[in-house]
Amino acid sequence: MGKLSAVWRETNHRYRLVAHQCGNCKKMYFPPRDICPDCHRESIGKMKEKQLSGNGRIESFTIVHDAPSAFARQRPYVLALVKLDEGPILTAQIVDSDFSELEAGKKVRAVFRKIREDGKGGIIQYGYKFVLE
Amino acid sequence: MLLSEDVYIIGSGETKFGELWERSLRELAVEAGLRAIESAGIYSKDVQLLYGSNSLGGTINSQNDIGSLIADFSGIASNHIPAIRIEASSASGAAAVREAYLGIKSGEYDCVMVGAVEKMTDLYGTEMLDHMGTLLDREWEAFFGGTPAAMAALSARKYMLDFKVPKEKLLSISVNDHNNASMNPDAQYRNKITMEAAMESTMVAEPLNMMDCSPMSDGAAALVLCSGSFMRKRKLEGVKIMSSAISQDFLALHSRRSIYTMDSTVLAARTAFEKAGLKQKDISFAEIHNSYSIYGMTALEDLGFAEKGRARDVIDAGIGLADPLPINPSGGLKAKGNPIGAVGVGQFVEAVSQISGKAGQRQVKDARIGLLHNVAGTGSTSIVHIVGGA
Amino acid sequence: MSGIVSYGSYIPKYRIKPDEIARVWGEDADSIRTGINILSKSVPSPDEDVATISVEAARNAVRRGKVNAGDIGAIYVGSESHPYAVKPTATIVASAIGADFSLFSADYEFACKAGTAGMQNVKAMVDSGMIKLGMAIGADTSQGAPGDALEYSASAGGTAMILGKENVIAEINSTLSVTSDTPDFWRREGQPYPTHGERFTGEPAYFRHTINASKMLMERMGTKPSDYTYAVFHQPNGKFPTRAAKTLGFSEQQFKDGLLTPVIGNTYSGSMMTGLSAILDKAAPSDRILAVSFGSGAGSDAFDITVTKNIEKMDRESAPTIKKMLSDVKWLDYAIYAKFKKKIIVGDAVE
Numbered sequence: 001m002g003k004l005s006a007v008w009r010e011t012n013h014r015y016r017l018v019a020h021q022c023g024n025c026k027k028m029y030f031p032p033r034d035i036c037p038d039c040h041r042e043s044i045g046k047m048k049e050k051q052l053s054g055n056g057r058i059e060s061f062t063i064v065h066d067a068p069s070a071f072a073r074q075r076p077y078v079l080a081l082v083k084l085d086e087g088p089i090l091t092a093q094i095v096d097s098d099f100s101e102l103e104a105g106k107k108v109r110a111v112f113r114k115i116r117e118d119g120k121g122g123i124i125q126y127g128y129k130f131v132l133e
Numbered sequence: 134m135l136l137s138e139d140v141y142i143i144g145s146g147e148t149k150f151g152e153l154w155e156r157s158l159r160e161l162a163v164e165a166g167l168r169a170i171e172s173a174g175i176y177s178k179d180v181q182l183l184y185g186s187n188s189l190g191g192t193i194n195s196q197n198d199i200g201s202l203i204a205d206f207s208g209i210a211s212n213h214i215p216a217i218r219i220e221a222s223s224a225s226g227a228a229a230v231r232e233a234y235l236g237i238k239s240g241e242y243d244c245v246m247v248g249a250v251e252k253m254t255d256l257y258g259t260e261m262l263d264h265m266g267t268l269l270d271r272e273w274e275a276f277f278g279g280t281p282a283a284m285a286a287l288s289a290r291k292y293m294l295d296f297k298v299p300k301e302k303l304l305s306i307s308v309n310d311h312n313n314a315s316m317n318p319d320a321q322y323r324n325k326i327t328m329e330a331a332m333e334s335t336m337v338a339e340p341l342n343m344m345d346c347s348p349m350s351d352g353a354a355a356l357v358l359c360s361g362s363f364m365r366k367r368k369l370e371g372v373k374i375m376s377s378a379i380s381q382d383f384l385a386l387h388s389r390r391s392i393y394t395m396d397s398t399v400l401a402a403r404t405a406f407e408k409a410g411l412k413q414k415d416i417s418f419a420e421i422h423n424s425y426s427i428y429g430m431t432a433l434e435d436l437g438f439a440e441k442g443r444a445r446d447v448i449d450a451g452i453g454l455a456d457p458l459p460i461n462p463s464g465g466l467k468a469k470g471n472p473i474g475a476v477g478v479g480q481f482v483e484a485v486s487q488i489s490g491k492a493g494q495r496q497v498k499d500a501r502i503g504l505l506h507n508v509a510g511t512g513s514t515s516i517v518h519i520v521g522g523a
Numbered sequence: 524m525s526g527i528v529s530y531g532s533y534i535p536k537y538r539i540k541p542d543e544i545a546r547v548w549g550e551d552a553d554s555i556r557t558g559i560n561i562l563s564k565s566v567p568s569p570d571e572d573v574a575t576i577s578v579e580a581a582r583n584a585v586r587r588g589k590v591n592a593g594d595i596g597a598i599y600v601g602s603e604s605h606p607y608a609v610k611p612t613a614t615i616v617a618s619a620i621g622a623d624f625s626l627f628s629a630d631y632e633f634a635c636k637a638g639t640a641g642m643q644n645v646k647a648m649v650d651s652g653m654i655k656l657g658m659a660i661g662a663d664t665s666q667g668a669p670g671d672a673l674e675y676s677a678s679a680g681g682t683a684m685i686l687g688k689e690n691v692i693a694e695i696n697s698t699l700s701v702t703s704d705t706p707d708f709w710r711r712e713g714q715p716y717p718t719h720g721e722r723f724t725g726e727p728a729y730f731r732h733t734i735n736a737s738k739m740l741m742e743r744m745g746t747k748p749s750d751y752t753y754a755v756f757h758q759p760n761g762k763f764p765t766r767a768a769k770t771l772g773f774s775e776q777q778f779k780d781g782l783l784t785p786v787i788g789n790t791y792s793g794s795m796m797t798g799l800s801a802i803l804d805k806a807a808p809s810d811r812i813l814a815v816s817f818g819s820g821a822g823s824d825a826f827d828i829t830v831t832k833n834i835e836k837m838d839r840e841s842a843p844t845i846k847k848m849l850s851d852v853k854w855l856d857y858a859i860y861a862k863f864k865k866k867i868i869v870g871d872a873v874e
Contacts, residue, residue: 010272015619031273050174051621058408060392062286063339067257069259071278073862073869074569075189077336079283081387089387091274095568096536096853104294112578112619113570115277124606126574126615
């Protein structure tokens, strides 16, 4: 238990892929950040929430065999770097695919899935994963 | 401005790296520290400042304030010198050495000790991997199933694809590590491995298998650093730190400019060479941060020994002890071992052995100048030191 | 008149055949196929539950109807496999689609008719002016004990319906329900699998409620089976709804498009609503639909629906159609199925 607030405060970002856009240079950031690394001071107070489409392409992927406890029952699972159409790259699982179907450059889209569970009695943490388009 | 002091390593020591079931965190630290003090030929009362280097004590061992712990059990608590912990993930070791170096350079201290320790094997299996996730961006990498090996694998797949590099090239660094470690009594794995066996080892995070990955290790390493004037006054001998450079990058791999170039390493290396007034060809041997084989490849490029995508040329030219560029004479992170917070200091211990000609069977011929490369996680911090010379 | 403004469904990609289940338990797959007309059933991934299925269905409905999620005033999720015993699924859906903080919401449970009960509730709220738009979801990852007859049919899927008064694609002309205390099927608190009354689930339960609700609604509306283009019923297997339809006087032409259980199994709270979703995928203006759910325990909700011209303006392909979800599948063997459904005990391992 514990960490409830840490999970809860990321809900919008993890459930709906809400990014931050720099009001100065218009660059999109996911995960969200409060200061644009390009515009620095000019971006402060100008980072606006922006909904991402959830569409992107596989930048790279791996099939993870040696898994942390929260993912032990899922192994082997696919972890990927996904480059979203709006620009940001994020780290997420790709599900519902045979490993042989995976390839860098292939189109993927975001889906809503369980990410991890806090044991049988704890909270269920949901968020984005991706499937091949 | 006053001319700052040169900084020398006058003492070094380490424990064996490996699964040291009977040894505790504090015992390991004390063992390495004593060896360093003895080899320096000074007394503990000469030490004016202690930096403890450790990364995962708070999570694995539920122990923080490692600086005080080391000072206390080294029996120097009543000396009341400052003793604090330096943490920079797997680059904690070199970060602590650098802070000690700066402390002496500043003129504030003459004699500083670095004690680095990691006790990893008190946890194992999936639980250990939960803690390894703290080396990444916990909320946006580890939360979604990222592990250090998985992140390295993401870099490896793209690297192998873009530069058409076969898996064997990555593993040749591991094979070389095991070969060198077979001659290092402090190494965790002293067995030589064949390329065939390396290729067939158990998958960890495809395309990386067990032989691409450094192990979980216990171990400690310690150094005594001092100013040139202190060394001359005490009539001691030492190895000079010719330059120290550090650079930082985005914490998460997905935020970086490139997933197979560590900009932090590129910049740290450039600065380290400039400050030392040296070129890559001047390096007699390099200890590189190959926590995963792919990082060994990209290190050769990012440190300036090869163009991007051409680390294979360095490997083909030879990275053995008698080859043009001996890599990881100690056995490296793969075979000597990777006690996270101590590994960077362990590289200095090897460098001192090599430069003072005491490396035994694995002695690199004419080892004059060593390059030491220590990286945090997937490349968020890189630290490069060049040691030796006149 | 109020009615359906948009709709969206979600069926997990994985499937298992009765042959594979029968092989493990030493039963005759042919008799399952012919006896209860189950050819395959959907299986949720280990990372799917009623919340994720509901969210996917809800997002499909929002996308297809070009609805602003902030305009949705109520969300009700009907299921008998909510991921939490206490803590609503509806809140997860609301957050995941970006609904407003000012929102009516709750989870419903009435065996397989909790989703349609939600539709009735939302319709009443729209009609009364409490809300402009409301969403009702029926979804389940239903449980069947290993070796039990239910294991062949208990599947996963769900459908979301957005109801309102403007841009209605299918008007709900009328709805009624029947209710009686009939213990044909239940699951006690804390029990992993439900218990059922075998043959008792037929006549006194499914047929009595489904057929009476259908007849009562047709009587109220002054209609007869031939007035309907389509009829769709709750479908615990392939056999029951077929028999109910025929008893009422519907032809195969009328009920075949809404009959999905033979290929996806029984999605429980999602069952009738997903059949209705398949009909809406192909329906034309002025098509009339009789839609009747059944929930064990027991009761039925009946709906008389007329498709409007607005359906022609809707880009129905803008969200996955049922046909598309039926064509894109991955087959499982029993071992992987057992792992997916967490039927293998692994000490105290965190799942």
